[in-house]
Every structure is written in structure tokens, then in C-alpha cells.
Amino acid sequence: MKRKFAAAAGIAIVATLSLAACSGGSGDTPAAEESSGPVTLTLSGWSLETTPEFQTLADAFHEKNPDVTVELKEYDPANYNTLVTADLAAGVGPDIITQKEVKYVTTFQEGGQLLDVSDVKLPDGISGTSSYEVDGTSYGVPYRQDSWVLFYNKALFDQAGVDYPDGSWTWDDYDKAAAALTEGLSGAGSAAKGTYQHRWQSTVQGFANAQSKDGDILKGDYGYLKPYYERVLALQDAGYQVDFNTSSANQLTYQGEFGKQNAAMMPMGTWYVATLIAQQASGDADTFDWGIAPIPQLDEKTTGTDKTPVTFGDPTGFSINAGIDKAKVGAAKKFLEFAAGEDAAKALAAIGITPALLNDAVVETYFGVKGAPSDDLSKFAFSTHETRPENPTSSKTAAIQGILGDLHTAVMSGSDNIDNAIKTAEDRVKNEVGLD
């Protein structure tokens, strides 16, 4: 009798649990809203606490358009694209998709996830629009365009007795400065090195791709990488910068290396300006005078403050989810137009973000932030440059960058020589990706 009851109860519990599990899965689908009346747009962002740009744009847009609220959806930054992909595939993606990396734009676009936004009006002089164009149609709007510049520590330069960069450097000048700085600093009793190069492949390949005559990763010929790698390996061997293996083993952070004055120079993206200002204010970084200079150039053709230095960088932009409620499309396009415009650019510059639109007013706002460098060269380096895309917009980019990343680790760690590594990369691209 007791066993019968226990068995029946067991089966009943199991049945209830199974049914509960089945029914709980469906997500909440919001009812379609009318075009008039308040509209809520969801926007994907990451690290919301330390990345205030999304909230800044959402608030600024809401002020201008009180009947549209932009709600932020937070994603983990390291796996951002995978998580957004999962949400889009499940049909619960955000209305406005932030394109964190250009190399995923084609994945979204080929999967039919992005709305055509060619009719969104963009201001003149905005940079980065080509990264969102596929076959002549625009699928995204840039709001931020970082580029790579040379950060330098004025205090360490003084201590070593080396002249500051003056905007006319080539890579040879940079090498000489790194050598002079390391020797001068060690003579003055400091353990700091001349320069710090972070472990990313972009710290070498980005410049090679942008500045070399035939620097196009989609072509499949990588001989143009050789001089850049030889230069960097020489700096490493001579001890003018921390070597790649030590940097990997100790997991050095670029913010730490420059911020704690372990290196006098560092090529890095302009996003670091905001971080450095914030860290100097909070005490995480040392207090010292610093500035930014144009990145060293390949040759004299583009050096000097009367010319336009060539560097690389990728934009960050917004796209619209193709599955968005039809009634919200108007509001979403309005947001994209706003984000690319001057008001948004000034709001972003005030918090240290490099907007895609860099006119005089925006540059003044950027350098008006407390803690920002105030010299003319910094303003020049920030506002005047030809920024070539780090990642060309193509469906082959992700695979090719993976192959070139393997080349980078093989060469920088010293486990393969540059000629072999280039040949391996070229063969792999032919074999695995295919060139048309």
C-alpha cells in the first residue's frame, strides 16, 4: 500500500516537473507597438560600468526625443559577438546592434540580420563609413573611430635626455629614440624601457597593412610584413622593449606598462586617452606629463605636421536588427543619424571617446577634458590622420586574421623565422580560405 502511494507520487512529481520545464522556455515577446506614442529601443553594449559611451548616447538622444527611450542590453565583452549571434539566431536580439568588431559585420549581413540603412543622413567628413558598406549598400553607421597614435611619457623623455617626438618621425627615428631612451634611462638609474609593444597582432600588422604600398590582407601575399617584423624583433633582441614571451608569461597589461611608467613610449589606440586620464585621476596610474604624437611613418612622404600621417583603426558603429518591429524603424534610423552627428560627437568627446566625426568643435571639446594633454602636437595627432581600416569588410577577414594571428605568435615568440612563417601563412590562406 505504502509502496503504491510512493510510486504514484513519484510519477506525479516527475510528470509535473517535466511539464513545468517544457512550458517555462518560451521567452516574452513584446506586443507590437503603435508608431505614435512612446517607443523603446534596445541597444546592445558591453562593460556598461566602465564603458559610459552607450549610456551617454542613450541619454543625449532621449533629451532630444523624449518619446523614444533607448534601453541598454549588457553583453560580456570577451564573447560579445558569439552572444549577440546567439540572441539574433533565437530571435531575441537587440533592436540596435552595436558592431564591436568590423570583421563580424559580413557574418551578420550575409545572415540577413541587418537592415539597409543607406538612407540615414551622415554628416560630411565622417570617417569609417566604408567599413559598413557591402556591395554599395550601407548596413551600419559609425559613431566612433579610433586610430593608433604614439603615446609618450614626457617625464621619462626628460630623465633620459631625449627630444620629444615632433611629428616627423619615421620608424627609423622611432628605433633610434627607443635605443637612446633605454640607455639614457638605465644611465639615470631607471628600470624603464624605451618602448612597450603590446602582444596583439595589430601592433605590427596594423601598421604594415596601412602603410605598405601593397598592404592588403585579402590579396594573400604577405611579404610586406617582413620589414615590420624584422624591426620589431631587433628592438626586442636589443632589450629596448619587453620581449613577447615575457609579456605573455607575465600577462602584462598595456595600461600598466605605460601607466606605471615602465616604458617611455607606446603605440596604442586613441581609446587609451580616456582610460589614462581616468586612471591618473583615480591613482591607478602614476601622475606624469604625457602626450600623443602621430605614429611613425614608413618614409618621409607622409611625415611632418604639414602632411597627413597614415595609421590604422577600425570604427565602432550601430546597425539595425532586420527583425525589428516595423513601427520602430523610423525611431531606430533617427538614433543612427543622431549617433553619427555633431551633438553626439561632442557628447562622446567630453567623456574621452574618439568620435567618427572630428571637426574643430569636437576636437576642442575632447582636449577640454581635465587631464588631457594640451600641446599642439597632441591635437594634431588626434585630429589629422588618414586612418585605413584594420579589418577590411569581407567574409574572408575573420579566417585570414586567424591565420595571420598564428604567424604573429610564431614569429614574436621566436619559434619560427619570418620567411617560413610568411610562406606558411600564404599557403594556409590559399588552402583554407581560397583567393578569388
Added chain:
Amino acid sequence: MTSLVADDVAAASPPPASPRRRRSRLRLRSTLIGWSFILPNFLGFALLTLVPVVTLFYMSFTNWNVFGKADWIGLANFQRLLGDGSFRISVLNTLYYSVMHIPLTIVVSLGLALLLNNKLRGIAFFRTAAFFPYITSIVAIAVVWNLLFSPDYGPINQILRFIGFENPPGWLTSSEWAMPAVVIVSTWRDMGYYMILFLAGLQTVPRELHEAARVDGANVFQRFFNVTLPCLRPTMFFVTVMLTINSFKIFDLILVMTNGGPGQSTLVLSQFIYKKGFEESQFGYASAAAVALFLLCIVVTIVQFFWNKRRSY
């Protein structure tokens, strides 16, 4: 004792209406009760493992890129795999890793189990200490061992230089020594788990056999090879099969320690699958590679089963 009680109970219960009907109803009830206990776990397994695996087999014949339709392309993915240099490298690396990892782990964990198979006071502490690496966070393990293996500043190379090696290996920075370094860490991590399994197996070795062997004059080694090992065969078989499958599937340690580098010297099959799927969004192709991994595991396991069957007398 219990059998007497059962007889009394059987005698005391009323005579069954019809023996066969009573028995089948009883069996039906037992089956239902059994199923109701298995069902939650099986539902979870079916939803989270069985259905995705079956879908995987289907996906490997398509060109799905996570959005949009999956178009059937037949064996094209598999043909592409055969010609893919990176796939070949990842298979070779996986085999290289397994061939080093499996014997080393068996020897180390069996050795530990033999050492710790005593009833000394405090033996539990040593057993726990040996098991501890298995439950430690993998990221913490990677960070610490990265520092230990640092070629210029790490303690391991400093000790090697101290005892006379002038050119200690580059470990994780060298394409020849990266995989051995990963194997060392992996063995250190797994030895506790397999030690527990061997300890359990050692409990089943009858003491009388050891006594008899000692009486016959066998020394420690002869007792080990002629008494312990044969009795440990079922455990050894289980450990070998589990270790082989887990070695083929190795992923997390490689990802956090070397990420496949330097170059492609530690790229393993699971990582190849991950890269193709999640970094390049080629899920159909990645599924085909996953099917290849599945085939590798199952073929080797079947071989091991047959070998074990033939050897048991």
C-alpha cells in the same frame, strides 16, 4: 536471516489470483517506478546532449552559418576537411598529446594510488592533496603554470640552469616544447582523479593472494606484476578508455594556456572545431570536424573493447 523473513511473509500473504498476471503487473509497476526515476535525468540528457548530437550529424552535411537556412551540400565538408592543412595539424597534435598524456597519467596515478593505499594516520590529507588540482579553477592553473614555465624568469628553468642545463627549453614559447609543457600540466591536473579510481580498484585485490605470493617467495615487483596488475584489469580498462576519450577531447587547458600557439603547435581538434564554428561562423564545417572527432573516439574505444575482450580468459 533475511531469507527466513521473506519466506514467512510469502507464506502469510494471501494466495495470488493467477501467478502470471500477478507477476506481469508487478513487473510493469517495477518498470514504471524505474522509468520515473530515470526520466528527469534522461530528459535532460535527451534535450541537452542527444538532440544536439543528432543535429550535429545532420549539420555536418550542410553549410549552415548560424543565420538562415542550412543547405544540404552532401560530403563537401568532409572533402574539404581532408584537404585542410590545419585540420591535419590539429589531428596530429591531438594524437601527439594523447600518446604522451595517457601512459604518463596512468603511471603517475597508479604510482600515487599504490603509495597512498595504506591505512596510515593522515593518509586522507595526502589523498586530498593529490586530488586538489582536479577541482582547481582552470584559469588559475593556467596563469600560475605560465609563470612557472616563463623561460627567463620562471622557477622551473632557474632550477634547470642551477643543476647544469645551460639551455633549458623554451616551454610555452617554443613550438617544440609547448605541447610537452601542456602534457605536464594536464597530467598534474588529472592524476588525482585517476588515483581515486585506482585506489578503489586496489581495494578489490584480495589480501590472500598477496599473502600467498609472499609465502611463495615473490618480491615486491613480482607481486605487483603477477597479483596486483591482473586484479586491476577492469579498473585499468575503465581508466584507459576514459583517459583516451578525454585526451582526444582536450580543449580547456589548451585554450587558457597557449590558445593553440605559438603558431599552430598546440592546435588540437576541439579547438579547431571551436575556431571554425565560433570565430569564423562556419558551423556546417565545424560540425563535420566534430563528426571526425566522434569517429576517432569511437573507433579507438571499440578497438580497446575488442582487445580487452580477447585478453580476458
